[in-house]
Each structure stands twice: as C-alpha cells, then as structure tokens.
Amino acid sequence: MTRARYSHLVGILGSSNAGKTCLLTSLYLQACHGLLRPEFRFAGSLTLQGFELRARKLRTWTNGSMPDQFADHTVLADPRSPAFVHMALDRPGRPGGQGRVELLLADLPGEWSSQLINQASTAKRFDFLARADALVIVVEGPRLAFDSTRHAELMNLRHLLRRLADDVGVDAHAPLVLVASKCDELNMIVPPALAEAEGYARDLGFFPAIVPTASFSRRPERVPNGQGVIDVVHAILKGLPPILEQTPPLQIQKPFRSFWQHRDW
Ligand SMILES: Nc1nc2c(ncn2[C@@H]2O[C@H](COP(=O)(O)OP(=O)(O)OP(=O)(O)O)[C@@H](O)[C@H]2O)c(=O)[nH]1
Numbered sequence: 520m521t522r523a524r525y526s527h528l529v530g531i532l533g534s535s536n537a538g539k540t541c542l543l544t545s546l547y548l549q550a551c552h553g554l555l556r557p558e559f560r561f562a563g564s565l566t567l568q569g570f571e572l573r574a575r576k577l578r579t580w581t582n583g584s585m586p587d588q589f590a591d592h593t594v595l596a597d598p599r600s601p602a603f604v605h606m607a608l609d610r611p612g613r614p615g616g617q618g619r620v621e622l623l624l625a626d627l628p629g630e631w632s633s634q635l636i637n638q639a640s641t642a643k644r645f646d647f648l649a650r651a652d653a654l655v656i657v658v659e660g661p662r663l664a665f666d667s668t669r670h671a672e673l674m675n676l677r678h679l680l681r682r683l684a685d686d687v688g689v690d691a692h693a694p695l696v697l698v699a700s701k702c703d704e705l706n707m708i709v710p711p712a713l714a715e716a717e718g719y720a721r722d723l724g725f726f727p728a729i730v731p732t733a734s735f736s737r738r739p740e741r742v743p744n745g746q747g748v749i750d751v752v753h754a755i756l757k758g759l760p761p762i763l764e765q766t767p768p769l770q771i772q773k774p775f776r777s778f779w780q781h782r783d784w
C-alpha cells in the first residue's frame with residue numbers, strides 16, 4: 520500500500536485502558552457516518568474488518584445503556600509486530616485529489632508503552648516509529664485531573680517521552696499530539712497537569728499539541744460523542760511540513776525521510 524501511495528503513518532501510544540482503540544473507533548464511526556463533513560469525507564479503508572471488530576462492543580448495548588467496556592483490550596495477532604488500521608480521508612474543498620490523506624494508524628496494546636517505560640531494551644520493537652509521520656500519546660484525562668493519580672500519570676508520561684526521544688530515537692520534528700482522553704468526564708476541561716507534560720516534551724525538542732477528546736461520551740447530554748477526535752487529525756496535519764500535508768509524490772520517501780530534519784520546509 521505504501522508503495523502505491525504515500526501513507527501517513529501515525530504511532531498511537533499510551534498505557535492500557537487509556538482509550539487508544541476507542542479513539543480510532545470513534546474516528547472510524549464518525550467518518551463512515553458522514554459526521555466529519557463538510558471538511559472531511561470518508562474515502563475508504565483497507566482494514567474495514569479491523570475497524571468493525573473494534574466497534575463490535577459499541578454496537579451491542581444491553582438494556583439501552585452503554586457498556587462499561589467500549590472495546591476489547593488490544594491483543595496483537597503477532598506479539599512482535601504492531602497492528603495498523605487504514606483510513607483514507609478526503610478533503611473535498613481541495614482540487615485534483617490533493618485533499619486525500621491515507622492514514623495508517625498503529626493500534627498498540629498498552630503494555631507496549633508500559634514496558635517501554637520500564638525497560639529500555641523493548642525500544643527495538645518501536646523501530647517502525649522511525650518512519651512515523653506523527654505520534655499520538657493518549658493519557659486518561661480524569662487520571663491527570665485527580666490528585667490521587669496525577670503524579671503517577673505525569674511520571675509515566677515523562678518517562679515515555681524520554682524513552683521515545685532517547686531510546687527509540689523518534690524524530691522530534693514529527694508532530695506530537697498529547698491527547699487527554701475521556702474528557703466527557705471533565706466537561707472537556709483539559710487537566711492543567713497536561714501543560715506540565717507539554718513543557719517537558721518541548722524541553723526534549725518536540726512540538727506538542729494538546730487535544731481533549733471524548734471518543735464516546737458517558738454524558739452525551741453535556742458533551743457530544745466524538746468531541747475532539749477530528750481535532751487529533753487536524754493537529755497531525757497541521758504539524759506536518761507542507762509537502763506532507765496532502766498526498767505527496769512518492770519519490771520523497773527516498774532518501775529515507777531526511778527532509779524531516781528541516782522544520783521550515
Ligand atoms: N468516559 C469515557 N470512557 C472512555 C472513552 N474512551 C474509552 N473509555 C473507556 O476506557 C476503556 C478502555 O478504552 P480502550 O480504547 O480499549 O483503551 P486502550 O488504550 O485501547 O487499552 P489497551 O488496548 O488495553 O491498551 C473503554 O472500554 C471505556 O470504558 C471516552 O471517550 N469516554
């Protein structure tokens with residue numbers, strides 16, 4: 520697929536239960552139900568079955584109430600290689616197919632992030648991130664907001680960022696989106712602690728954006744379902760150098776993404 524078209528590869532990290540899979544599923548359900556219009560139009564997916572499997576729990580409610588667990592814990596078919604879901608989005612406002620973006624989104628189990636924090640030797644399995652166009656780190660908003668969990672969450676986030684910079688060697692110029700998930704439980708107020716993590720990411724050379732999301736709202740009367748999810752895509756596209764912001768010519772993949780070194784492309 521990547522040989523046929525330039526695809527934007529996005530690594531999605533965060534601890535178990537952070538809401539990574541729900542973020543992807545919410546994006547998928549909004550896209551294929553036309554809820555991202557007029558700006559974006561769903562232009563297909565080569566992994567429809569993968570999305571549908573992830574959405575299965577959300578489609579079966581019992582007694583009219585939302586399930587406690589919206590998605591299954593992510594388990595990889597091959598525990599050594601990451602799983603990707605694919606989604607093409609079109610921006611109809613742009614002429615000549617220039618608005619099309621092919622997203623390859625890595626849905627990783629939370630253990631990958633936790634093990635990376637605890638053991639630098641697991642960094643090798645993240646080698647694919649060297650090719651990533653963007654990184655998304657999902658943190659549970661309520662855990663960052665509450666006194667009892669804030670410190671541990673911040674520490675984990677700091678360690679994860681440092682590991683990504685030092686041990687995985689991700690390109691700090693690639694857009695980094697810090698997603699505060701489950702913000703329906705916080706009335707979409709971004710936990711102030713996230714600004715601390717943002718500062719830390721900047722110190723490491725990243726250019727982070729903060730996005731609060733409510734992939735599936737437990738309080739839909741106050742916070743609509745899916746709020747903020749498309750902002751993650753916006754933040755990714757906005758952080759890309761102009762040549763990558765739309766479907767770029769394939770040749771630019773060679774030589775190996777050295778153009779990334781220049782922020783002002
Ligand atoms: N209130 C609220 N809860 C959410 C939201 N998104 C996810 N959750 C809850 O968090 C749980 C875990 O979400 P997942 O998306 O499976 O988490 P994950 O990061 O993929 O977890 P792993 O696959 O174990 O790494 C869900 O089953 C829901 O109970 C949200 O937007 N709002």
Ligand SMILES: [Mg+2]
Pocket residue numbers: 539540541591592593626627628629
């Ligand atoms: Mg998951």
